[in-house]
Amino acid sequence: MDNTKEGIMKNPFIYGPVVSGDQFLDRESEVSMITRALLSGQNIICYSPRRYGKTSMMMRIKEELAAKGHLVFFIDLFRVTSLEDLYNIYATSIVEEIRSPIKALIETIRNILPSINPKIVIKSRNAPTVEVSVPIPVLTKSETLHELFNSLEIYCTRKKKKGTVIFDEFQEVASIKDGNVIEREMRSAFQHHKNVSYAFLGSKQNLLKGLFKNKNRPFYNFGRHFEIDVIKSDHWRDFIANRLGSLCPKELIRKIPEITENHPYYTQMLCHYLWDYAKQNKCLINADVLEKVIQEIIERDTVLLAELWDRISINERHLLKAIAEEETGSLYETRFLLKHNLGSASSVQKAASKLMELDYIRKLPSGKIAFINPILKQWIIRNESPVKNPYFEE
Numbered sequence: 001m002d003n004t005k006e007g008i009m010k011n012p013f014i015y016g017p018v019v020s021g022d023q024f025l026d027r028e029s030e031v032s033m034i035t036r037a038l039l040s041g042q043n044i045i046c047y048s049p050r051r052y053g054k055t056s057m058m059m060r061i062k063e064e065l066a067a068k069g070h071l072v073f074f075i076d077l078f079r080v081t082s083l084e085d086l087y088n089i090y091a092t093s094i095v096e097e098i099r100s101p102i103k104a105l106i107e108t109i110r111n112i113l114p115s116i117n118p119k120i121v122i123k124s125r126n127a128p129t130v131e132v133s134v135p136i137p138v139l140t141k142s143e144t145l146h147e148l149f150n151s152l153e154i155y156c157t158r159k160k161k162k163g164t165v166i167f168d169e170f171q172e173v174a175s176i177k178d179g180n181v182i183e184r185e186m187r188s189a190f191q192h193h194k195n196v197s198y199a200f201l202g203s204k205q206n207l208l209k210g211l212f213k214n215k216n217r218p219f220y221n222f223g224r225h226f227e228i229d230v231i232k233s234d235h236w237r238d239f240i241a242n243r244l245g246s247l248c249p250k251e252l253i254r255k256i257p258e259i260t261e262n263h264p265y266y267t268q269m270l271c272h273y274l275w276d277y278a279k280q281n282k283c284l285i286n287a288d289v290l291e292k293v294i295q296e297i298i299e300r301d302t303v304l305l306a307e308l309w310d311r312i313s314i315n316e317r318h319l320l321k322a323i324a325e326e327e328t329g330s331l332y333e334t335r336f337l338l339k340h341n342l343g344s345a346s347s348v349q350k351a352a353s354k355l356m357e358l359d360y361i362r363k364l365p366s367g368k369i370a371f372i373n374p375i376l377k378q379w380i381i382r383n384e385s386p387v388k389n390p391y392f393e394e
Contacts (some may be wrong), residue, residue, distance in 0.1 A: 009279060011276055016217065019053070027053070029121070034046065034057075035061050035064045038061070039162075040197060041162075043190075043224070044198075045222075045225045045226065046199060047202045047205045047209070047226075049205070049372045051265030053231075055168060057228070058166050059074075061073060061164065069162070073093060075166065076169065077089065077172045078172060080176060083171065083178045086173070087145075088146075095109065098155075102261070108155070112155050114147070148166070156196055164199060166263060169202055169203060173186075183217065183218040183219060186219075200223065205359075205362065206356070232262065233257045233389065237253055240267075246284075247274075247278045248274070252286070256270060261370050261371060266374050269297070277292070305379045309376075312358070318342065320376075322342060323377075327368060329353050329367040331349075332348060360372060360373075
């Protein structure tokens, strides 16, 4: 595949950034369901671990919504640490999406956010950068937040268009000092909106569920829930085969998604390294090459993997080792407990709850217990005895 004018082969596997086009794999049913829900005015809550491709999926949905005439605003809350951060990120995201000429932009800001004092920085004639600031005494007033959270409903109403707001990593709102105030003000505003629907994305599943499923929280029962699963093996096999081609035999192509447990980020990463190794060494991919590349990835991440291991208790480590050795959908089955010398079901339940809370493992919609980081699983498998059995007496 000649990807450049110079004829240099470009690695066809991309991991890390948001992907689109032919790099966007599967998710047709999720894209269709979520797009229909948002077009109908339904709010949605969407969660999965980090690096599952939520943001790429929502960018595809954003395109679908825009094609239907929706005004779409994407607000990334990952780096929000204060009320001031929230206001600035929220307002700046609105301004970036409006993309009007300077005079019209300023007028729009004054109409929908009359309390703020926008600073306009023009880096080039065609791409003005807008800095949004607001004095702290004004920011702490509930009227200011109410104004902010109603701004897009006002804007869409004036434009006579429907709109959608996509919040990425929405659970971060709950971690800041004034999170409870923000939740109340958001819900108070959003529940009355007729022209704007909302999508709340998050990678910390327990925190996000807590915001929307706890009866004592403002956002209780505020939308339809979507849990994003891994991509199915069949899709991965076709995707990998089309890109590795004759470099890799079919039996190994089938093996790759098994090793990565179909995790989007890690499957792309492993294939990226395999393709690169084959090209650099001018060789085909066989079982030895696959193992060598996995070992290189593990060695590269050894410090991180060791830190993850050190953070958990001896019982939690032993349970992780058992899950690494045997796939299961039931951690409390007597056969599983006895085979791995795990002790009582209650102690395993406590360890499993902690591992899920810390995002080491998760229960997939299929019911299977899976590692969130499959490289950690491979690291455990390749260390014959990373921890002694706490129930075994020498």
